[in-house]
Amino acid sequence: MVGEKLSGDWALVRTRLTGSGSKEQWLLIKEKDAIARPAAEYDITLEQPQSVISGAHVGAGRAAPAKPKASAANEKAKAGAAKPARKPAQKKSKTVFPETLSPQLATLVDAPPAGDWLYEIKFDGYRILTRIQGDEVSLFTCNGHDWTERLPELVKALKGLKLQNSWFDGEVVVLDEQGLPDFQGLQNAFDAGNSKNILYYLFDMPFLSAEDLREVPLEQRRDALKQVLDAQRSRLLRYSDAFQAGHQDIVKSAAAMGLEGVIGKRAGSVYIGKRNADWIKLKCRxxxxxxxxxxxxxxxxxxxxxxxxxxxxxxxxxxxxxxxxxxxxxxxxxxxxxxxxxxxxxxxxxxxxxxxxxxxxxxxxxxxxxxxxxxxxxxxxxxxxxxxxxxxxxxxxxxxxVVREDAHPARVASQTRTQSTSAAPRSGKKTAAGKGKVDVAGTGISHPDRVIDSKTGTSKVELAQFYASIAEWILPYLNKRPVALLRCPEGIDGEQFFQKHAEHLAIPHIKQLDRALDPGHAALMEIDSLQALVGAAQMGAVELHTWGATRDRIETPDHFVLDLDPDPALPWRSMIEATQMVLAVLEELGLEAFLKTSGGKGMHIIVPLARQADWDTVKAFAKAIAEFVSRQLPERFTATMGPKNRVGKIFIDYLRNSRGGSTVTAYSVRARPGLPVSVPIALDELAGLKSSAQWDITNLEQRLKKLKADPWAGYSNRRKITQKMWKQLGAKRP
Missing domain, CATH: 2.40.50.140 (Nucleic acid-binding proteins)
Incomplete structure (x- = not known):
């Protein structure tokens, strides 16, 4: 759904119950996707009570005065421009919107450092922090002095953003005739009490609509800020662009432009309310x-x-x-x-x-x-x-x-990482999450000590390091495929979000695919590198799910999956026997199948296909197999989903073979206690398998070291779905 107020994935459920009238009632239920928020955190009926059409409050009487309708662009900027990351603190808690905010400060260095940096103009003006709270806009200097009354034009422009509970960071300047910042001109404007030509260059947004973005990577905060400003353009509110140049030429170029200097910001850094080496300043003089x-x-x-x-x-x-x-x-x-x-x-x-x-x-x-x-x-x-x-x-x-500013050697800034991601004291008890930041494969992992799995005590950085260690095994199964992420920002015991598309807060290093592949949605994602794999872990992703087709031929799947999902009461021996039976049917059809543990209770059977049939045909074929097996062995199998249909049986789930459906990829961790892994096995290993959760992040390395051959050797061999197969199954090709 893409609407003025509601967006994302929703389920329309028919209850077959009648309300006060005679018609059956329907429920519109929000799915747990990447933009879902708990009702306790955000209630749309309270946050946006106005009718989109009339502007009147929903439920208000006719005599109630209608509020002016906000533009669609503003509503989108307000409700979803940033899609910020969940607050990674205690479960079911929320960052208290701060009354004051300390700015992040830059460290003076003597030369541009090595590494991945974004550079912005060092404005010759006054640093100003903006707090938007309710209908009030307040402007503060970096030392907390209230300058709201000195900047009435900016207050008016900021109110035009129609935001609530937000903080902005930027610099107010006056430009000279050459379009360069003029500090004396700014002083003259203040002295004359004339703020109409004072511009506000914004470069960061620590909070948006009560969402704490301080621990969100720099590039994503900037992207969210730009969307907010683009949604309601103002002559006085400017976005501070970043630029790139060779390290040796950066200051020379700034001097040639007549600039005071440049500010460098470490890519991926978080927002900290103090001076550190993630922000640096290089002065021309x-x-x-x-x-x-x-x-x-x-x-x-x-x-x-x-x-x-x-x-x-x-x-x-x-x-x-x-x-x-x-x-x-x-x-x-x-x-x-x-x-x-x-x-x-x-x-x-x-x-x-x-x-x-x-x-x-x-x-x-x-x-x-x-x-x-x-x-x-x-x-x-x-x-x-x-x-x-x-x-x-x-x-x-x-x-x-006022103290003497001594420039630090460039190597200090390039080597020093953030030592704390705490921008300001938070309310409530301290979390178990660590405050440091650890580098894994070039990606900074914030809150590295946050516990992802309470059963084992596995931390966030340990999960990232695990994925980095198995990159050569998992990346071939992620390559060229749209990926969906099961994100657990607070650990697997907290809320979980299933993200299919690239939202405004992009995953570090992840590849965004052509939007034409999934029209009407944000771009699909692909993990095609070690950095993207670790970046997904940095953003709280635990499970990785892939489509049954590659991006270059998205309409013709190259495999289908049969997910054998047992009644939990069944012994493991029944699962092995059931898998062997389904494999026998597939072999009779002339299909080559491959196995992997699900990491849960069941088994995944993957059947490679020649890329000829479309999604509907492949799904119908998988369904025909499931129904055939269930007809032959009704006491063991069912092709009908639902707990009551699975009692004492194994459900053959074929439904994930639809377009847009996905299956947890080979070597993905599962968001379950103990963090088991979905692991490929050879067919001759099935009989000796002890459980579907036999391997986890602690012992998978041992298995991989002992392997003498790829358990999925021959996976590239693909079969066509033939008319003979349809006939053997007693089904008709759609």
Missing amino acids: LRQELVIVGYTAPQGSRSAFGALLLAVNEGDEGLVYAGRVGTGFSEVTLEQLYQQLKPLQRKDSPLAKKLTSAQARGVQWVEPQLVCEAEFAQWTREGIVRQAAFVGLRSDKPASE
Whole structure:
């Protein structure tokens, strides 16, 4: 279903019960797909009570005032632009929407590091965090100062997004005639109380519609943000584009464009409310905030003052002298700054150490309250800024937080990984999930210590490492096939989601197929690499299910599956005998079959086919086999689904052979206690098989090491469905 309010997979169920009238009642039930949310978390009747057609509240009387109808684009951006990942905390809990949010900060480095990075423009403006809560929009500096009243035009534009309980991160700027950020122009706009030309470049979205996106990989947060902004375009709200360039040329190119510098963000990184090496800054020229501690008298035709004396904080030592700045001022700036300095005059120096008599000559000291930004050529050995030029005042940062910014070597940033994914304190008890981030095959695994299976204590990173270790075995069965994922973000004991299509929060490294393969839906997915395999595990995928056809010939299946599903009360011996009986029928038909454990209670029989018949024909053929076996041995088998039909019997499930249907792939883990694995076996191994869950992630490696031959050797041999086969089964070809 794709609607204004509801979307995804739904089941329409006929109850055959009558309500207050005479007609039978029907139920519309949400399937557990990738976009399903618990009712306790999101109730559509409460979140969007308006009628799509009239705009009136559903159930309200005719006299009730109708609310204006939101556009379809806005509703989609609100309800599903990001499809964010589930909160990976305690079961049945939800992140409390924060009143405040600490921004992620960048580390200054001396050169672009190696690795996979996204680069954005380092804007010459003020960092602003936006909180949208209910009908209120609030704008905060990175230090928590409320600037909402200073930016009324942006407040209006942000309200136009028609979102609730969301946080945005970005930078407000004013552009000059060349379209480049102009910090002094921004200062002038604030001083004049004129915000109509102040633009808001947005580069991150930690929350969307109460969904916590901080632990979602960077690229997916950015994609979700872009969709939100595209859904309701505004002249004042801009998306901060990322760009790529060679590592050696990145700063040189930025300088040629007249930019202050660039911000690098590690691909796949999460959002953390502090400074770390996942975000780096590269400056074309050194530039930072400095505390104003005094000024000198003007010389010649200069008015107001001559130069500013600057300082930085150095730990317990206090304020340390950092040099002077005497250029970069306009006449207007000189006078405005002088008026702010006069009330702050003091008799003595606020510096921790006295200056020499030459340095202090003619200086008027001031209280260390004002912060300016200056650019300069370098720091001298004595800690003095060289060739400094004034850029502007920084009213968004307190003087007590100004320290010298030293560039870290590039290798430090390239090697350092996130040490914590905790962006802010969460409500409730701490989870068992670890807060670190571990690299597996080039993919960062967040919450690596989160327990996936409580029975064995297996962690998320251990599951990712398992999939990486069997990549050469499982990838051939994933290659070129649409894949569906059974995701368990909170572990197999929590909620589980079956994802067939690539949603807005894409799986890291996963391949998105041509949307024409499944019209009317988002793109199908394919896992075609080790990185994509581990990326699926990073996003909580435990089971991997594949179609019975490859993407290049999607309408002609290359195999069918018979899933033998027993009554749980039956002994394992009955399962082995039943499998042998079905294999005998397939052999009589002239078909070559292959076996694998289901990882549950039953067995999977896979029959390769020549790619000629369509889906309907293949499904009908599998059904004919199931019905034939059931007719021949009705005391053992049934081809009719449902627990009551399976009592004391084995259900031959042929239904997964429909177009869009899928079967757990060979070597996939199952989301069951103990994390068993669906494992291919040779036909002569069947008699000695102890259970369908004989192998799990702890002992599969031992089996693979002992194998002397591929248990599915000859799998590429394919048979046609012939008229003779139909006749043997007593069925007609559709």
